[in-house]
Each structure stands twice: as structure tokens, then as C-alpha cells.
Amino acid sequence: MSDLQFRGYAINDTAKWTEFEVRDFEPMGERDDTIDIEIKYCGICSSDVHTITGGWGDINTPLVSGHEVGGIVRKVGKGVKGFKVGDRAVVGAQIDSCGKCRQCGDNQENYCPKQVDTYNAEAWDGKITQGGYSTAIRAPERFVFHIPDSLPLEDAAPMACGGLTVFSPMYRFGVKKGMKVGIAGLGGLGHFAVQFAAAMGAEVVVFTHQQDKVEDAKKMGASDVVLTTDKDWNQKYSFALDYLLVTIDVSKALPLTDLTSMLYVNGVCHLCCMPDDPIEAFQTQSLAANGASISVNHVGNKIEAEEMFRLAADKNVRAWKEMIPMSQVGKGVQGVKNNEVRYRYVLKQDLA
Amino acid sequence: MSDLQFRGYAINDTAKWTEFEVRDFEPMGERDDTIDIEIKYCGICSSDVHTITGGWGDINTPLVSGHEVGGIVRKVGKGVKGFKVGDRAVVGAQIDSCGKCRQCGDNQENYCPKQVDTYNAEAWDGKITQGGYSTAIRAPERFVFHIPDSLPLEDAAPMACGGLTVFSPMYRFGVKKGMKVGIAGLGGLGHFAVQFAAAMGAEVVVFTHQQDKVEDAKKMGASDVVLTTDKDWNQKYSFALDYLLVTIDVSKALPLTDLTSMLYVNGVCHLCCMPDDPIEAFQTQSLAANGASISVNHVGNKIEAEEMFRLAADKNVRAWKEMIPMSQVGKGVQGVKNNEVRYRYVLKQDLA
Numbered sequence: 001m002s003d004l005q006f007r008g009y010a011i012n013d014t015a016k017w018t019e020f021e022v023r024d025f026e027p028m029g030e031r032d033d034t035i036d037i038e039i040k041y042c043g044i045c046s047s048d049v050h051t052i053t054g055g056w057g058d059i060n061t062p063l064v065s066g067h068e069v070g071g072i073v074r075k076v077g078k079g080v081k082g083f084k085v086g087d088r089a090v091v092g093a094q095i096d097s098c099g100k101c102r103q104c105g106d107n108q109e110n111y112c113p114k115q116v117d118t119y120n121a122e123a124w125d126g127k128i129t130q131g132g133y134s135t136a137i138r139a140p141e142r143f144v145f146h147i148p149d150s151l152p153l154e155d156a157a158p159m160a161c162g163g164l165t166v167f168s169p170m171y172r173f174g175v176k177k178g179m180k181v182g183i184a185g186l187g188g189l190g191h192f193a194v195q196f197a198a199a200m201g202a203e204v205v206v207f208t209h210q211q212d213k214v215e216d217a218k219k220m221g222a223s224d225v226v227l228t229t230d231k232d233w234n235q236k237y238s239f240a241l242d243y244l245l246v247t248i249d250v251s252k253a254l255p256l257t258d259l260t261s262m263l264y265v266n267g268v269c270h271l272c273c274m275p276d277d278p279i280e281a282f283q284t285q286s287l288a289a290n291g292a293s294i295s296v297n298h299v300g301n302k303i304e305a306e307e308m309f310r311l312a313a314d315k316n317v318r319a320w321k322e323m324i325p326m327s328q329v330g331k332g333v334q335g336v337k338n339n340e341v342r343y344r345y346v347l348k349q350d351l352a
Numbered sequence: 353m354s355d356l357q358f359r360g361y362a363i364n365d366t367a368k369w370t371e372f373e374v375r376d377f378e379p380m381g382e383r384d385d386t387i388d389i390e391i392k393y394c395g396i397c398s399s400d401v402h403t404i405t406g407g408w409g410d411i412n413t414p415l416v417s418g419h420e421v422g423g424i425v426r427k428v429g430k431g432v433k434g435f436k437v438g439d440r441a442v443v444g445a446q447i448d449s450c451g452k453c454r455q456c457g458d459n460q461e462n463y464c465p466k467q468v469d470t471y472n473a474e475a476w477d478g479k480i481t482q483g484g485y486s487t488a489i490r491a492p493e494r495f496v497f498h499i500p501d502s503l504p505l506e507d508a509a510p511m512a513c514g515g516l517t518v519f520s521p522m523y524r525f526g527v528k529k530g531m532k533v534g535i536a537g538l539g540g541l542g543h544f545a546v547q548f549a550a551a552m553g554a555e556v557v558v559f560t561h562q563q564d565k566v567e568d569a570k571k572m573g574a575s576d577v578v579l580t581t582d583k584d585w586n587q588k589y590s591f592a593l594d595y596l597l598v599t600i601d602v603s604k605a606l607p608l609t610d611l612t613s614m615l616y617v618n619g620v621c622h623l624c625c626m627p628d629d630p631i632e633a634f635q636t637q638s639l640a641a642n643g644a645s646i647s648v649n650h651v652g653n654k655i656e657a658e659e660m661f662r663l664a665a666d667k668n669v670r671a672w673k674e675m676i677p678m679s680q681v682g683k684g685v686q687g688v689k690n691n692e693v694r695y696r697y698v699l700k701q702d703l704a
């Protein structure tokens with residue numbers, strides 16, 4: 001038995017989404033495949049902000065959010081094969097799936113119709129899942145990731161959602177040397193996307209409305225940066241990109257047809273974002289000029305997560321982060337909402 | 353010199369789009385690569401109706417529409433290598449491209465930014481292109497297709513747009529045996545799509561709101577037909593399709609999220625339609641459950657066109673058509689608008 005306490009920073013009301021209070025909670029029930037992890041770090045993802053502000057709908061309160069969790073294994077179920085007590089481990093935005101459907105059998109567990117979110121979802125035993133702004137998390141082995149020894153835990157944690165969400169679609173598309181890849185939006189997801197696309201060998205062009213991020217983008221690996229506040233900003237790369245990953249998380253700031261106009265024939269505009277409001281209505285005519293596609297993903301699978309961590313270790317991909325004590329999570333979520341963060345807040349444990 | 357007269361059935365006003373009158377017109381100027389074709393047949397495509405009704409915007413009048421043209425070569429420019437006088441030949445929705453850009457060099461001439469539509473577009477010499485409801489057409493060799501001897505000209509003509517528009521995206525996706533392909537909408541495009549998907553070896557499921565088309569769909573090669581008027585019609589194939597080709601040409605009849613819900617992980621919903629109005633606004637969340645894509649195309653290239661005709665000849669794909677005299681084109685466009693056609697009107701020459 002581990003003596004982990006499950007205790008976290010919870011909000012009670014979406015109208016008061018910066019007001020957190022410490023509460024004990026019950027994790028999902030133990031199974032043969034569950035692992036208990038003592039949390040050291042947790043990234044703040046914009047999903048957390050969408051959720052706690054009610055932007056994605058009603059939530060269960062009190063709620064502990066956070067799904068970019070890094071920690072140390074303290075207990076393993078008797079069926080766990082890949083982890084032992086003392087291992088470093090990371091958990092992302094998904095905590096469970098049915099394990100029986102076609103998707104689960106195909107290593108597409110992130111598309112299981114019964115997938116369980118890391119927080120604000122119903123676990124296998126009916127409990128509401130609670131996230132990583134907390135002392136500890138219990139997760140089935142399939143949703144716990146190994147990281148290479150050389151990758152710092154505080155960098156790996158925010159990659160578990162923010163990194164994987166951009167890595168998985170680029171990995172599936174087959175981003176590689178010789179391709180020209182655009183990254184639109186340079187926030188938490190975008191800053192990982194630039195680094196991973198460059199690590200995969202692509203020529204990377206960043207599209208941002210923020211002049212003060214231009215130098216950062218280049219340091220992250222961009223070969224060019226286009227300011228979307230410039231007139232006709234989408235002309236320079238007209239018909240030029242093989243792939244464009246969009247991390248702009250506000251519908252009205254997402255100029256879909258301008259973005260897709262930069263794709264070469266049959267290029268893909270991948271929307272790595274879930275704005276509160278619908279994407280602008282579009283006409284198929286606007287995509288027909290280049291036969292473009294629009295695609296979407298939901299995080300990634302375990303194989304991709306561990307590939308990502310290996311690539312990060314090999315190519316020195318890191319979270320550009322501001323570390324703050326977990327007790328200052330209210331300030332953190334406010335900073336994400338206000339787009340003040342450069343580029344990810346990582347909460348450091350101060351409860352345990 | 354051929355003694356072809358260029359004369360066609362033209363409309364003068366989008367408000368009077370069923371009123372055609374016979375007019376002489378000037379084709380694009382001759383070049384070394386142009387071919388003059390005496391027209392025998394021309395299909396009526398729904399694009400023609402979108403255009404002449406003004407649904408896609410203002411047009412040049414008088415206008416001869418029609419871009420599913422089948423005929424006999426009567427003259428070839430001195431640079432023409434693949435055709436000789438007397439050959440059968442087919443022309444589709446595109447009549448020219450710049451020939452110099454990256455797309456043209458990549459056999460992606462259908463995505464050339466300077467592509468020229470077969471009618472209502474400005475040709476290389478400034479003339480407005482006129483379509484196939486007429487006695488003759490002049491086209492550069494790149495936009496004139498060969499057909500196998502065993503394929504009737506009156507079947508090949510409507511395939512030049514209605515067939516190619518559905519063939520090209522399925523060919524690029526790689527539809528093949530072992531795949532489950534949905535076809536939504538069983539009109540002019542859909543009826544070709546069912547036949548080609550089956551000819552490529554896929555298991556084909558048709559989605560239609562018309563009970564009276566069920567038996568036809570099966571004869572065309574569908575293994576199952578789902579009536580979209582049934583309650584929960586999209587449940588049976590939830591997460592089941594690899595590819596879904598949508599030929600529903602009216603935005604409000606196009607239930608995008610119901611359609612995409614039927615795709616397996618990373619499946620593609622291909623919109624082979626250009627409704628007058630925008631597609632419904634969508635949330636990325638609705639595509640995230642299966643990581644689906646939405647794609648669009650603009651007809652196909654010459655290589656694909658000639659592949660399509662070979663497959664049609666080999667696998668006995670035919671236009672299910674109603675032949676009408678070209679002089680009855682007004683009745684034809686009305687029948688397309690009212691969705692009365694089963695499944696393609698083909699105009700038979702009566703002017704020459």
C-alpha cells in the first residue's frame with residue numbers, strides 16, 4: 001500500500017474559475033492495471049481554462065483540473081508490467097478507455113467511444129475523475145507514459161497533452177525533411193509544434209499576430225515568421241505549404257480560408273484547437289482551389305506519446321515554461337486566459 | 353481547315369435560365385496545341401444549373417454552358433501529338449491552364465491558379481469560353497481525353513465531369529478492396545461514385561433520402577442502402593466507414609456532423625459538392641471523436657481521367673442516362689434543378 005493522499009486545488013463554480021480551494025478527493029477505484037503516481041508537476045493547458053470557465057459546457061464541481069501530469073510511481077497494480085515503484089511517469093489528457101473495441105485493439109485508444117478524460121469525466125466505477133492540480137493521480141497503465149532518462153520531468157509533463165496533441169497529427173501525416181510546414185498560433189501548443197516539426201526535419205514557417213514572439217519562433221526552429229497583422233499576409237506562402245497546423249483557439253481569430261489558401265495541392269489544414277464557438281461557415285469552393293483538407297485530432301495514443309518523448313530527448317525539444325507554485329494556479333489560469341503565458345505554465349507541487 | 357461552325361444554345365439572363373436560344377459564338381483562338389471537336393453529346397451537370405441560375409454569382413451573357421462533351425476530332429494544331437482527325441474525344445469542366453506553374457508541372461493542372469473553366473471563363477486570348485450545348489468546341493490537347501474503343505461516347509461524355517469529379521478523390525485516397533466506402537446522395541455524381549467505388553473493389557454503402565432509389569443503388573453496386581429519413585440513420589455505420597463521399601449539393605440538406613460520425617478513425621469525409629450557400633458551421637469537437645478529415649477537390653487531372661475511362665471500360669461502368677435532343681436543354685436543366693433526372697441527362701446533337 002502506498003500512503004498517497006489524493007488532494008487537489010479545486011474550483012467550485014465556473015463563474016469563479018480563478019478561485020481554487022484545497023480539497024481531498026476519491027480517485028477512480030483500483031484495478032490490476034492501475035498505477036498510483038505522486039505528482040511533482042502539472043502543466044496548465046488551455047483545455048483546463050475552457051473547462052473551468054464553462055466554455056465547453058457544464059461541469060461537475062468541485063473539480064480539480066489539470067492533465068499534464070508528471071510524477072513518481074508509488075504503487076502498481078498486480079497486472080502492471082511496464083512500471084515499478086520509483087519510476088518517473090507522465091499522464092496526459094486521457095485516463096482510460098474500454099480496452100475492448102476496434103479502436104482500442106488498433107492502438108487507437110484515443111478514439112475509443114468510451115474514452116475517459118483525465119478530469120470531469122465518469123471513471124469505470126462511476127467516480128468523477130480529478131486532475132493533476134493535486135498530490136496524486138491513479139491511472140491505468142495504458143495511459144501512463146515512460147520518458148527517457150535525459151528528459152526533465154517538468155518538460156515532459158506539459159508535453160503529455162500540449163505536446164502530444166500536436167505531435168500525433170504531424171506524426172500520422174508523416175512530416176519529414178523536404179516538407180514545408182506552417183504553424184499558425186504560437187502559444188502552448190504552437191511552441192511545441194514548431195519544435196517537433198523542426199525536429200522531424202521540416203522547414204517550418206510560423207504565423208502569429210504577435211510581433212514580440214518573432215524571435216522566440218526562430219529560436220524554436222522556425223525558418224520564417226509571418227505576421228498575420230500585415231496586409232495580404234497569406235500571399236507569400238500561397239500554394240506553398242504541405243501541412244498547416246492551426247493552434248488558434250478562438251474561432252473569430254481563425255481565418256480558415258486565408259489559412260487553407262497557403263496549402264499546396266491536397267495539403268492538409270489541421271485544426272489543433274477546440275474553440276468554444278463553431279468555426280466560421282465555409283464554402284467548399286474555398287478549398288477546391290487546391291483540393292485542401294481540414295483535419296482534427298484528439299490527443300494521441302501511447303505509442304505516439306512515447307515516440308514523442310524519445311524525439312524530444314534526442315532533439316532537445318523542451319517546454320518553454322514558467323514554473324509557478326501549485327498554490328498559484330489561480331494566477332496561472334488567468335494568465336492562460338489572457339494570453340500572457342510564455343509558453344506554458346508548469347505548476348510545481350507544494351501540497352505534499 | 354475544318355469547316356466547323358461554333359453555334360450553341362445560350363441563355364441571356366440568369367432570371368430566365370430555362371430559355372435558350374441558338375447563337376453563333378467565337379471559340380478561343382487557335383494554338384499549336386488546340387483540337388477542334390465536333391460535338392455529338394453533352395451531359396447536363398448540376399454545375400451548369402448553379403451557373404445559369406446565378407447561384408455561383410454573376411455570369412457573362414449570352415452564355416452557352418455544358419462541360420461534359422463527347423465528339424469527334426475534326427482538326428488538330430500542328431503541335432498535337434495524341435489525337436488525329438476522326439478520333440473520338442471527350443472534354444470536361446476544365447479547358448486550359450497556364451502550363452508553367454508548379455501544379456502544371458506536377459500533373460496537377462486541375463489546381464493551376466490560372467485554370468480556365470470550359471465555359472464562362474476568360475480564355476488565353478481574352479474570349480469568354482463557351483460550353484458544350486453546341487456544335488463544336490476548341491480545346492488544348494491537355495484537356496482533351498481519349499476513351500477506350502469499348503466505351504460508348506454518350507457514356508464517356510457525362511463522365512468527363514460527373515465521373516471525374518468523384519473518381520479523382522477516390523483514386524487519390526486509394527479506395528480498394530477491403531475498404532468500406534459510403535456515398536451520400538445518389539444523383540448524377542453519386543451514381544457514378546457508387547459504380548466506381550465498387551469497381552475499385554470497395555464495399556459500398558449508399559445514403560439517400562429517396563426510397564425510390566434503393567433498388568437502383570443496389571444495381572449500381574451498393575451492398576447496403578441507408579435511408580436518411582429513418583430515425584438515427586447514422587447509427588448503423590457509426591465508426592464504420594473508411595471514406596465517405598458526399599454529393600449532396602444543398603447545404604441545408606448536408607448534415608455534416610451526422611455524416612462524419614460514421615467514419616472510422618482518421619476517416620475522410622469528402623465533399624464532392626459546391627452548394628450555393630456555405631456548409632453549416634462546425635465545431636472541431638465534432639470531428640475529434642474519430643479524428644476525421646473533411647476534404648474537397650476540383651475535378652481531376654488528365655491522367656486520372658484516362659484511368660477512369662479504362663476502369664469504366666473494364667468494369668462496365670456506364671452513365672444511367674436519359675437521352676434528350678439538345679434542343680430540349682431547357683427541359684433538361686429544369687429536371688436537374690427539380691431533382692427529377694435519373695441519373696444524368698445527355699443531350700444529343702440536333703444543331704449540326
